[in-house]
Amino acid sequence: MSTPRNVPLRRALYVGTFIHCKTLQELDICENGVIGVDEHGKIAFLERDAENVDLVTAAHGWGDAHIVRTSSSQFFFPGFIDTHIHASQYPNAGIFGQSTLLDWLNTYTFPLESSLANVNTARVVYSRCISRTLSHGTTTAAYYATNHVDSTNLLADICLDAGQRAFVGRCCMDSLSPDFYKDISADAAIADTKSTIDHIKSIDPTYGLISPILTPRFAPSCTPPLLHALGQLHRSTDLPIQTHISENLGEVQLVRKLFPESTSYAQVYDMYGLLTSKMILAHAIHLSTSERDLIKERDAKISHCPASNSALTSGGAKVRWLLDSGITVGLGTDVSGGYSPSMLEAVRQASLVSRHVAMLDGDAAKLSIEEVLYLGTRGGAKVVGLEDRIGGFEVGKEWDAQLVGLALVPEAKAAQHEGALCAESFKLPSGEGPVDIFGWESWNEKVAKWVYNGDDRNTLSVWVKGRLVHQRS
Amino acid sequence: MSTPRNVPLRRALYVGTFIHCKTLQELDICENGVIGVDEHGKIAFLERDAENVDLVTAAHGWGDAHIVRTSSSQFFFPGFIDTHIHASQYPNAGIFGQSTLLDWLNTYTFPLESSLANVNTARVVYSRCISRTLSHGTTTAAYYATNHVDSTNLLADICLDAGQRAFVGRCCMDSLSPDFYKDISADAAIADTKSTIDHIKSIDPTYGLISPILTPRFAPSCTPPLLHALGQLHRSTDLPIQTHISENLGEVQLVRKLFPESTSYAQVYDMYGLLTSKMILAHAIHLSTSERDLIKERDAKISHCPASNSALTSGGAKVRWLLDSGITVGLGTDVSGGYSPSMLEAVRQASLVSRHVAMLDGDAAKLSIEEVLYLGTRGGAKVVGLEDRIGGFEVGKEWDAQLVGLALVPEAKAAQHEGALCAESFKLPSGEGPVDIFGWESWNEKVAKWVYNGDDRNTLSVWVKGRLVHQRS
Numbered sequence: 001m002s003t004p005r006n007v008p009l010r011r012a013l014y015v016g017t018f019i020h021c022k023t024l025q026e027l028d029i030c031e032n033g034v035i036g037v038d039e040h041g042k043i044a045f046l047e048r049d050a051e052n053v054d055l056v057t058a059a060h061g062w063g064d065a066h067i068v069r070t071s072s073s074q075f076f077f078p079g080f081i082d083t084h085i086h087a088s089q090y091p092n093a094g095i096f097g098q099s100t101l102l103d104w105l106n107t108y109t110f111p112l113e114s115s116l117a118n119v120n121t122a123r124v125v126y127s128r129c130i131s132r133t134l135s136h137g138t139t140t141a142a143y144y145a146t147n148h149v150d151s152t153n154l155l156a157d158i159c160l161d162a163g164q165r166a167f168v169g170r171c172c173m174d175s176l177s178p179d180f181y182k183d184i185s186a187d188a189a190i191a192d193t194k195s196t197i198d199h200i201k202s203i204d205p206t207y208g209l210i211s212p213i214l215t216p217r218f219a220p221s222c223t224p225p226l227l228h229a230l231g232q233l234h235r236s237t238d239l240p241i242q243t244h245i246s247e248n249l250g251e252v253q254l255v256r257k258l259f260p261e262s263t264s265y266a267q268v269y270d271m272y273g274l275l276t277s278k279m280i281l282a283h284a285i286h287l288s289t290s291e292r293d294l295i296k297e298r299d300a301k302i303s304h305c306p307a308s309n310s311a312l313t314s315g316g317a318k319v320r321w322l323l324d325s326g327i328t329v330g331l332g333t334d335v336s337g338g339y340s341p342s343m344l345e346a347v348r349q350a351s352l353v354s355r356h357v358a359m360l361d362g363d364a365a366k367l368s369i370e371e372v373l374y375l376g377t378r379g380g381a382k383v384v385g386l387e388d389r390i391g392g393f394e395v396g397k398e399w400d401a402q403l404v405g406l407a408l409v410p411e412a413k414a415a416q417h418e419g420a421l422c423a424e425s426f427k428l429p430s431g432e433g434p435v436d437i438f439g440w441e442s443w444n445e446k447v448a449k450w451v452y453n454g455d456d457r458n459t460l461s462v463w464v465k466g467r468l469v470h471q472r473s
Numbered sequence: 474m475s476t477p478r479n480v481p482l483r484r485a486l487y488v489g490t491f492i493h494c495k496t497l498q499e500l501d502i503c504e505n506g507v508i509g510v511d512e513h514g515k516i517a518f519l520e521r522d523a524e525n526v527d528l529v530t531a532a533h534g535w536g537d538a539h540i541v542r543t544s545s546s547q548f549f550f551p552g553f554i555d556t557h558i559h560a561s562q563y564p565n566a567g568i569f570g571q572s573t574l575l576d577w578l579n580t581y582t583f584p585l586e587s588s589l590a591n592v593n594t595a596r597v598v599y600s601r602c603i604s605r606t607l608s609h610g611t612t613t614a615a616y617y618a619t620n621h622v623d624s625t626n627l628l629a630d631i632c633l634d635a636g637q638r639a640f641v642g643r644c645c646m647d648s649l650s651p652d653f654y655k656d657i658s659a660d661a662a663i664a665d666t667k668s669t670i671d672h673i674k675s676i677d678p679t680y681g682l683i684s685p686i687l688t689p690r691f692a693p694s695c696t697p698p699l700l701h702a703l704g705q706l707h708r709s710t711d712l713p714i715q716t717h718i719s720e721n722l723g724e725v726q727l728v729r730k731l732f733p734e735s736t737s738y739a740q741v742y743d744m745y746g747l748l749t750s751k752m753i754l755a756h757a758i759h760l761s762t763s764e765r766d767l768i769k770e771r772d773a774k775i776s777h778c779p780a781s782n783s784a785l786t787s788g789g790a791k792v793r794w795l796l797d798s799g800i801t802v803g804l805g806t807d808v809s810g811g812y813s814p815s816m817l818e819a820v821r822q823a824s825l826v827s828r829h830v831a832m833l834d835g836d837a838a839k840l841s842i843e844e845v846l847y848l849g850t851r852g853g854a855k856v857v858g859l860e861d862r863i864g865g866f867e868v869g870k871e872w873d874a875q876l877v878g879l880a881l882v883p884e885a886k887a888a889q890h891e892g893a894l895c896a897e898s899f900k901l902p903s904g905e906g907p908v909d910i911f912g913w914e915s916w917n918e919k920v921a922k923w924v925y926n927g928d929d930r931n932t933l934s935v936w937v938k939g940r941l942v943h944q945r946s
Contacts (some may be wrong), residue, residue: 036889091911094925095918098839124884128909131901272814311925313828313839339925342907355786356829366571411597431904434815434929436601438564445568452567452784452812455928456907 003468005163009039011062012466014401015053016070019076019447020392021374022357024323029443035076036062037399041466046395066440068461073408073437073446078392079139079400079462080343081380083303084242084332086144086284087155087173088113090129092336101248102314104337106178112144113171114181122151123158129341130162133333134470136342137459138401140165141333142242142280142303142384144215147171147183151190153199160203160210163469165400167384169242170196172230175223176258180454188228190233197237209465211240211279218244219255219268231273240385242303243269246291247283247314256358266291275300280383282332283308284322285315292325301328301383304375306349308338316357319375320365330383331376344454347376351451369448403461404450407432411439431472433457475636476941482512484535485939486876488526489543492920493551493865494847497796504915508549509535510872514939541934546881546910551865552612552873552935553816554853556776557715557805559757560615560628561586561595561644563602563808573786574721577810579651581921586644595624596631602634602814603866607943609815611934612873613638613806615753615776615857617688617716620644621654622665626672629683633676636942638873640857642688642715643669645703648696649731659699663706670710682938684713686753692728692741693716704746704932713751713858715776715938716742719764719786720756739764748773753856755805756781757795758788765798774801775858777848779822781810789830790824792848793838799887803856804849817927820849824924842921876934877923880905884912904945906930 003009014035022028025321030048034056038044050056057063070076093113096104116122133141143159143166145152152170159166170193174183183189197212204210214237216222216230219270234241246265255265260266265294266287277299284302287295295302304317314337320410322329331346354367367375381391390400407429435453437446450458463469476482487508495501503521507529511517523529530536543549565585569577589595606614616632616639618625625643632639643666647656656662670685677683687710689695689703707714719725719738728738735741739760742748750772757775758766768775777790787810795802804819805811811819827840838847854864862874880902908926910919923931935943 025574037653091909094908094922097921098836098841124882124911128882132907132909135901138789236670310825310828313831315832352783352825353829355783356789356826358786359788359831363571363786368571409597410603434605436564436566436605438597441568448570449567 002163002470005161009041009466011039011065012037013053013057013062013065013067014076015067015078016074017443018076018393019443021370021378024371024374027370027373027444027447031443035393035396036060037063037466040399043393043395043397043399044391045120054279067425068403070403071405072217074405074460076401077404078377079402079464080137080376081330081384081391082133082138082141082333082346083280083380083383084305084342085133085141085335085341087126087129088116088146089336090125090341092110093341094339095336096311096339100250102250104312110178110181116146116151117148119150119154122148122154126155126158130158130164132341133426134162134164134462135456135459136344137402137462138164138343139402139462139464140380140384140390142167142169142213144169144171144242147173147181147189147192149195152196156196156200156203156210163209163467165390165464167213167240167242168200169209169213171215171217173217173221174224174226174267176220185394186223189226190229193233196238214239214241216241216243216274218251219265220258222249227272227274234276234278235273235308238278240280241274241276242280242282243274245269245281245284246286247309248312249286252286264288264291264294266294270294270298278385282334283314285309285317292322292327296325296327301330303330303332303349303383305332305334305338305346306353307340307346308334310349310353311339312337312391316353316363318357318361319354319367328379328382329375330380334454342456343376344451348451350375369451373447373451399463399466401463402459404454404458405433405439405460406435406446406450406458408437408439431457475943478634478636482514482939484512484538485510485567486526486530486535486538486540487549488540489547489549490742491549491866492916494843494851497844497847498841498883499585500843500846500917500920504916505787506720508866509533509538510939514871514904516866516868516870516872519866533915541876543876544878547876547878547933548916549874550851550877551863552937553610553849554803554857554864555614555806555816555819556753556803556853556856557778558606558614558808558814560599560602561589561617561619562809563598563605563814565879566814566904567812568809569784569812573723575723577785582809583654589619589624590621592627594625595621595627599628599631603631603637605814607635607637607935608929608932609817610639610875610935611816611938612875612935613853613857613859613863615640615642615686616803617644617715620646620654620662620665629669629673629676635682636940638684638863638937639712640684640686640715641669641673642686644688644690645699646690646694647699649693656699659696659702662699663702664937666706670712687712687714689714689716689747691724692738693724693731695752700741700745700747706750707751708746711751713753714747714749715753716747716755718742718754718757719759720782721785722759725759737761737764737767739767743771751858754806756787756790758782758790764798765795769798769800772913774803776805776856777802778805778807778819779826780813780819781807783822783826784812785810789826791830791834791838791845792827792840801852801855815929816849817924820845821924823848842924846920846924872936872939874936875932877927877931878906878933879908879910879919879923879931881910881912904930
C-alpha cells in the first residue's frame with residue numbers, strides 16, 4: 001500500500017483539482033491543475049488552467065512521468081500537520097471517563113506510558129498509531145514518546161520506515177511523577193535525551209524526515225535543574241522543543257505553587273531559556289494577557305488541541321484572541337487527552353469549540369472552514385518550523401499531500417425505480433466514505449462537507465516528500 | 474444486504490455479548506447471553522450466563538432457529554433512536570457556514586426543502602438519507618419531511634420499504650416563510666397533513682412500523698389558526714407531535730413579539746393544546762425555569778441535538794438540569810442544523826457539549842458514557858412513546874438492535890518483526906473500523922472507545938423488529 005523507502009522516486013504528475021490554503025481566510029481552488037513532482041519529492045512546477053496535460057508534459061520534457069489524476073469528486077489537499085500527539089497514549093484513545101488533567105495523568109496515562117518500557121509493547125502501539133495517523137492524512141507529526149530510550153528510538157525507526165515526517169521526543173520528567181515512571185535525575189534525563197538525539201542522527205543524519213525534539217513533559221514534571229539543562233541543550237543544539245502550558249486551572253495553580261519565583265506559567269519556561277521561536281506550547285487555554293504577549297514576543301508557537309480540551313473539560317482556548325495578537329497557531333490531536341488520532345477531527349473540533357467560545361465572547365471568535373483548515377496545514381507547518389518546505393502547494397515545496405475523494409450519489413439510478421422501490425436504491429457502495437455529494441455543490445461546499453463528515457475513508461492516498469506512504473485498499 | 478419485507482421472519486438466536494442500558498447510570502453487560510427472537514420480531518426469551526447454547530436451544534425447543542454469534546470484540550447493542558432529524562435537509566449536511574438559526578433557514582434550508590416538491594429529487598434524497606441512517610444503527614427516527622404531500626408520502630413508503638421504524642411528519646408552515654415554500658392557509662396545511670395521515674394509514678394500518686406525526690415547523694412559522702387546528706387534530710387523533718423550542722435567542726425574542734399574549738415560548742404551544750405527553754420538543758436550550766416546570770408538568774419530551782447546537786452556535790443545552798427536573802430527554806441528529814446523520818456522533822457530541830456546559834455550570838453537568846448512551850436508546854424510546862417496545866433487551870420487547878464490531882490489533886504479528894520492520898506492520902486491515910482494541914480493555918472501556926471513535930464501519934448488522942435491515946458488505 002506504500003512505496004518502500006529503498007525504491008527510488010519517479011517523477012510524477014498530479015493532474016486535476018487541487019485545493020490548499022492561500023491565506024487564513026481563503027482557499028485556493030484550482031480545478032484544472034497540473035503539479036510536477038521531481039525525483040527528490042519536490043514540486044518542480046505547477047500549472048493552473050491546464051487544458052491539455054500532454055502540452056504541459058511536453059513543455060517540461062516530463063513524458064516519462066507517472067501520472068495521478070483526480071475524478072470530479074476528488075481533490076488534492078496538503079497533508080495534515082499534527083503539532084501535538086502522544087503516540088505512547090494511543091491505546092487509551094477514547095478512555096478518560098469523567099477525569100480532568102491531573103487525575104487523568106495518574107489514573108490512565110502514567111500506567112500506560114510506563115508499560116512501553118517493553119519494546120515489544122511499544123512496537124505494537126507505535127506501529128498501529130503511525131498506520132492510523134497516516135491513514136488520516138497526517139504527513140507530519142510532533143510526537144511525545146515516553147521516557148524510555150529504546151522505545152523512543154523505535155518510534156523514530158518506525159516513522160522513518162513508514163515514511164512519515166516526524167519530530168520524536170523522549171519525555172523528560174524527574175519530578176511529581178510516580179516512582180515506577182520517572183527520570184531518576186536531571187542528569188539521567190539529559191543523558192537519555194542525548195541518546196535519542198544520537199540515534200536519530202544515525203538513522204537520518206540531515207533530519208530530512210525525522211528530527212529529535214526536546215520534550216520537558218510540562219513544568220510540574222520537571223525540576224529547575226532539568227529545565228535549566230534542557231535550556232542549555234536547546235542553545236547548544238538549536239533543536240526544537242515541545243511542552244504543555246496552561247491546559248487546566250488546577251495545573252496553573254500547581255505551577256504557581258511549584259515556581260513561586262516566576263510571574264507566570266509562560267515565564268517559567270522563559271526563565272530557563274526554553275520559550276523561544278522553536279518552542280511548541282500545547283493547549284494555552286488559560287493564559288493571561290501578559291503571558292500571551294510574552295509568547296508573542298518570543299515568537300513561541302501554540303498547538304491548539306480542541307478535542308482534548310473538550311474531553312478533559314479543560315476549557316475553550318481563545319484561538320481568535322491568540323491569532324489577533326499575531327501568535328502562530330497550529331492544531332494537535334493530543335491523543336489520548338484527545339480521543340481521536342484524526343487531524344480532520346481536530347480541524348472539525350476547532351470549528352465547533354470556537355463556536356462554544358463565541359457563545360461567551362461573541363461572534364468574532366468563530367473560526368471558519370478556511371481558518372481551521374489553515375491551522376491544520378500552513379499553521380502547523382509554521383508551528384514545527386517547516387513553513388518553507390510543507391503546508392501548501394508551491395514550487396520548491398515538498399509533496400506532502402493527500403488525495404481526497406467524496407461519494408457521488410447516483411442520482412439517475414435511484415430515480416429509475418419510480419413505482420416500485422427496490423433494495424438496490426438503499427445499497428451504499430462499499431468502501432465509499434461517509435460524505436455524500438449530490439452534484440450541485442461548489443468546491444467550497446464540498447470541502448465543508450468533507451470537514452464536517454469526512455473520515456479516513458475519504459483519504460484515498462497520502463504522500464510524504466513525494467513518496468506514497470498510504471493508499472486505501 | 475437486508476431481508477426483503479415479503480420474506481417471513483425465521484426464529485433467531487443471538488448468542489454472545491449483549492450490552493444495553495440498565496439505568497441512566499449503568500450499563501448491563503452480559504457476556505454469555507442468548508436472546509431468542511420469535512417470528513414476530515419479539516424477544517421471546519433471554520438467558521444470561523449461558524454456558525451451553527445447545528442446552529438453551531433444546532430447553533426452548535428452538536432447534537430450527539437461525540443463529541447469529543458475536544466474536545470476542547463484538548457485542549449487540551440496542552438500535553439508536555433519532556428523535557429529531559430533517560430527512561429533507563440531508564443533502565446540506567455539513568453546509569452551514571458561519572450562520573445561526575434564522576439566517577440559516579433562509580440561506581440554506583428553505584431553498585433545499587422547496588426543491589423536494591419534485592418527487593424524483595425527494596426520492597434520491599430520502600433513499601440516501603434512510604440508507605445512511607440505517608448504516609449508522611438508527612432503527613427509529615422522528616423525521617421532518619417538507620410541506621409537500623407527495624414527497625412526504627414517499628418518505629413514509631421508503632422507510633417502510635427499508636424496514637426502518639419511523640415517525641413521518643409533513644411540515645406545517647403558513648407564516649413567516651418564503652412565498653416559494655409556504656402553506657397557503659391553515660386549512661390547506663391541515664388538509665395536506667390529513668392526506669399524509671391517510672396515506673400512512675393505507676400502507677401501515679396499525680402504525681406498526683410507520684406512524685404519522687403532527688409537525689408545526691416551529692411557533693414563528695405557524696399562525697394562531699394553524700396552531701389551533703393542529704391542537705384539535707391532536708385531540709381527535711391522539712397522534713404524536715414534534716416541533717422546535719428555544720433553540721436560539723433571536724428566535725425566542727421573535728416568539729415573544731409574535732405571541733405577545735403568551736407568557737413564554739412553551740406556553741404558546743400549551744395555549745393551543747399542543748404541549749402534551751406526546752409532544753417532542755427539539756433543542757430547549759434557553760428555557761426559563763417556569764418553562765421547564767411547565768414542560769415537566771405536561772410531561773412533554775425533549776430532543777437534545779448537541780451537534781446542531783454547536784454548529785449553529787445556538788447554545789449549550791443544560792441536559793443535567795432538565796434530567797434533574799424529571800423531564801424525559803432523548804437525542805437527535807437534527808440534520809442539517811446537525812452536520813451528521815450518525816446517532817453515534819450525537820451520542821459523542823452530547824458528552825462533549827455537556828463538558829462545555831460543565832465549564833460554566835460545574836462538574837455535575839458532565840454526562841457520562843452510560844448517560845449519553847441511555848439518552849440515545851432508552852431515553853429516545855420514551856421520547857417517541859415506544860418505551861414498552863424498544864430501547865433495551867427485555868422479553869416482550871421488539872428486536873431493534875445493532876451488532877457492533879471493533880478492530881483487534883494483531884499484537885503477535887507486529888511483535889514478530891523485531892529487527893527489520895516491514896511494510897506488513899503498517900497495513901490496516903481493509904473494512905475494519907477506526908476503533909482499535911489491544912486486548913486488555915474491559916467492556917466498559919471497549920464501549921467508551923466505540924462511543925469516542927466509532928463510526929458506521931463498526932455497525933456490522935442492524936435489525937428492526939427482528940428483520941435484518943442493514944449489513945456491511
